[in-house]
Amino acid sequence: MNESIFDKLDFGPLKPLLDDDDITDISFCNKGQIWIRSLTQGSKRIEVAGVTQEFMEKLAFQCSNVMGTTFNNAKPFLDAESAELRFNFVHESIATNGIACVIRKTPAKIRLEKQKLLKEDYFTADIHDILIKCVEGHCNILVAGETGSGKTEFVKYLASHTKHEEKIITIEDTLELHLDRIFPDRDIVAMKTNNVASYSDVLVTCMRQNPKWILLSEVRSAEAVSAVRNSISSGHNILSTIHADKASAIPYRLYSLMETDLEVDQFLNTIYRYIQLGVHIKAYYSKEYGKFHRELDEVVEFYVDDDNKPQTHIIYQKIYGKSPITHRPSKHLIEYLENQNIDINEIVNRMVNDEGSTTGKNPQNKQQVPNTTQNTVPNNVQVQNNTPVQNVQVQKPVVQTVAVPQVQTVPINSAAVQNVNKPQVVTVPPVVNN
Secondary structure, three states: HHHHHHHOOOOOHHHHHHHOOEEEEEEEEOOOEEEEEEEOOEEEEEEEOOOOHHHHHHHHHHHHHHHOOOOOOOOOOOEEEEEEEEEEEEEOOEEEEEEEEEEOOOOOOOOOHHHHHHOOOOOHHHHHHHHHHHHHHOOOOOEEEEOOEEEEEEEEEEOOOOOOOOEEEEEEOOOOOHHHOOOOOOOEEEEEEHHHHHHHHHHHHHHHHOOOOOEEEEEEEEEEHHHHHHHHHOOEEEEEEOOOOHHHHHHHHHHHHHHHOOOOHHHHHHHHHHHOEEEEEEEEEEOOEEEEEEEEEEEEEEEEEOOOOEEEEEEOOOOOOOOEEOOOOHHHHHHHHHHHOOOHHHHHHHEEOOOOOOOOOOOOOOOOOOOOOHOOOOOOOOOOHHHHHOOOOOOOOOOOOOOOOHOOOOOOOOOHHOOOOOOOOOOOOOOOOO
């Protein structure tokens, strides 16, 4: 579409909303209701004088003229797209309570910035640095979340950290990434699917363009899943988004989109082997911050272990109302990045795990004091005379617990040892509260 022609549309009272960078979506329905979605306020209803059923019909006809089509009972659906705006109209013959319209703003800019994200508690500095290192190390990453959570913006932010000399090809059915406009001096090709060129058709051509990175705007169909599989299995790197309720569910969400009888284990092995990270973003209205808040609440690592079994490893997790929990990345991810000449050991050594200690070795080698309220038994508990309690394993969740009040040691004398049925084995009788 010619942008100069699109700019001549009469947006009237909607113009201030379109010029507001905080607003991402505008919705009109029910013969006069206007709902907006903003970065700071989330979804809310507003009143705008002059935005009526008649005004929206006029705007729809202007868009249909620009697109060279019609909008009436015979053609009740209209999609109009410019470089930074996307319109979708539904005719009142279908939307029985009046014409419906959604305007989506997709500006050619990177909205996210590290210091701003850290200030707003989007994630921790260590997780940010690991994610950027994973991009530099050519990890395949899928970003999950609900509609409006900011998945596309985060993918754009990650893509901005790819190396300048690496070629990027974006494949979208609706233009949202705009990396070619954000980085006009880079080797970036923006491809768009349509009724003539499907995902499969575009992907074949994409491979011949020899990209290092392939960015899919969203994986939401069997065709898009096939594009992901073909991309990663041919040695290309991908960044994309997907709808999933948590990062660990991404492989199964991909399988559910396939709609085929493909053997599940075979499919999951491919996904776990070639996709290194899954990320989930959550958006909600926060009373603490007094505004609409977005945060990264889960980072999961996927890999196939030495026994050829798919494994999921949570690196970062943030539960509402609690401090983030971090875990050391597996040796598989560390070795993968080392093979790409990327070292994350410095970041890993300063990370804090869920025990509250560094993920590396404790430099002071301090003995942990057991907390009986947590139903755990430390694996270095000792009785007197330096005789260790053997075969104590700690697992989570703990099914059986041993309460050790006040971490008291149990004295053992020679007479007690002689009365033990099995020689050379010392057992500690359970402590009975009087």
